[in-house]
Amino acid sequence: MRRLVGRFFWVAAAAWGTASVARAESAGLRFIPKEAELVVVVPQPARIYTIVDTHPIRKELYKHEVVQALYDTGNFRRLEQLIAYFEKKLGRSRDEILQQLTAKGATIGAKLSSNQSAVLVLESANESLLRTFIAETLTVVNEELARQESKARFRKSSHGRIETIHLGDKLHFAQVGPFLVAATELKLLHRAIDLHADAAPMPAGSILTRMPRKDRAKEVLAWSWLDFEGVQRNKEFQEGLKAATTDGFLKLLAGGFLDVLKRTPSLEFEIRQEGKNFRVTFAMARGAEGMSEVAKTYVATEAKRVNPPLQPPRVVSSTSWTFDIGHIWKNRKAWLGEEAAKGLTKLEKDIKPFLGGADLGELLHEAGWNQRIVFAEQAVSPYKIKPELHITPFGVVFDIREKRFAQTMGKALRAGALFGTFQFGMRMTEEECKGYTLVTYHFDEKRKSPIDPTNIRFNFSPTFGQVGNHFIVASTTELARDLVNCLARKDSPLPAGTSWRTDLFAKGLADNLKYIRQDLLVGAILDQGLPPADANKEIDSLIELVRTLGTVQWEIRYGDHDYRMDFLWRYGSK
DSSP: OHHHHHHHHHHHHHHHTTOOOOOSSOGGGGGSBTTOSEEEEESOHHHHHHHHHHOHHHHHHTTSHHHHHHHTSHHHHHHHHHHHHHHHHHTSOHHHHHHHHTTTOEEEEEEOSSSOEEEEEEEOSOHHHHHHHHHHHHHHHHHHHHHTTOOOOOEEEEETTEEEEEETTTEEEEEETTEEEEESSHHHHHHHHHHHHOOSSSOTTBGGGTSOOOOOOTTEEEEEEEEHHHHTTSHHHHHHHHHHHHOHHHHHHHHHHHHHHHHOSEEEEEEEEETTEEEEEEEESOOSTTOOTTGGGGOOOSSSOOOOOOOOTTEEEEEEEEOOHHHHHHTHHHHHOHHHHHHHHHHHHHHGGGGTTOOHHHHHHHTOSEEEEEEEOOSSOSOSSOOSSOOOOEEEEEEOSSTHHHHHHHHHHHHHHHHHHHHHOOEEEEEEETTEEEEEEEOOTTSOOTTOTTOGGGGOOOEEEEETTEEEEESSHHHHHHHHHHHHSOOOOOOTTEEEEEEEEHHHHHHHHGGGHHHHHHHHHHHHOOOHHHHHHHHHHHHHHHHTTOEEEEEEEEOSSOEEEEEEEETTOO
């Protein structure tokens, strides 16, 4: 029976996500009780279905053996048979059925903190078709239950003038005019029906009285609202949030986000289409105003703006963010806790000799507030020996607040390289690049190393150097040269408040895949049973598919009164 209930909801969800007219508000919201803590609205399901069904990626994926195998499973064939049955009984194509049944959107309301429950509302454009669809669904499911020799059956009851239908204790639904309303509790279904019957434009018991009213753009494909204060009443969630917001490492990694998260009353999520691009937005109703002084370290301002991510050749990912670690270090006891602060103070004393007598705190303060990190494949390795494990080259660019930072870092890196010289026979060279000096270390290929039998070291030709008001540390000399060229271009900083941006490049990822091509090839031969020639074509096709995926931009912005995290997918862009 559980399997049938799950299957019913799966079919209902598929129908919900595949048709309708775009609009910002959903009439289904008036069915949702005000106690709901999560609301999800899909105002334009038809567009979602069209996007998925016609997108070039779907067509390309279908060419691959693995995806074709998914379409050839028993479950998928049974679903196709079920759809064909409804097409015959209703006298319409699947697209027409889905269009008519969910033509005016879908709404979900759920309670998450205690007494968890949910309501699903589908608004159709054809009341008669909806009634026939429900009747046929009851017939199909009851026949399947009988075939499985289950005693469970759909049973009917009523609430006022509305007929209600039930299967077990966890599935209750009814047709209310053009709406299909389903709930996990009987009393919740009755409550939803009563809310709809209320003649008031905004029923007193509806979620509409608690949610902020917003005009949504027509490009919005789906949106949700979470009552975060309500969710925090859950004891387990409270404990988890407390653990996260007091963990020293997490605070160091995402201190600004955690500060806002503790204070926000609600969260919002939105998916929209922007031409050929897609944007996913996560937002909170609190921002920089009210943050602790240490947390503001993570917030870019007009005076402390973030430089754009660097884009060297063959770049896989590039990130730029504001992180004044010198200020964090100065306030480490208040920010990270007394125990963590003691450990860091001991670390400062231990490494002081390696920093030419400089204090670590002073060094971190001199580094400035903007850092950038880049991962990019190299075109040519300086070594003939290939390591068994490929590590993508990476580089870090520090902005310099005080010139002494570059001098101290150079001394520290040279001191660290002495260890490598003794262990691996590293040799140092210096070269001029665009008028700047780069210091590079290469490993001796003739020297064996018992501590590195798989030759991992030959992924690296560590390089560092000062480039104007920046200090570069790169895992390969080729990437260091490329970063020098990038820094020679004077790009405008990101807008104030934009405190983090990461750019991911599918083209660079495709270049990266060639290093694990042999593993992919073996998997295709063994798992799919493909001949070597076909497996090679399959892998080549996969890599080319990845290359066409475009770019993803991840951006975090702190406003005075709001927080936004955006993911923008530009399909096919370079």
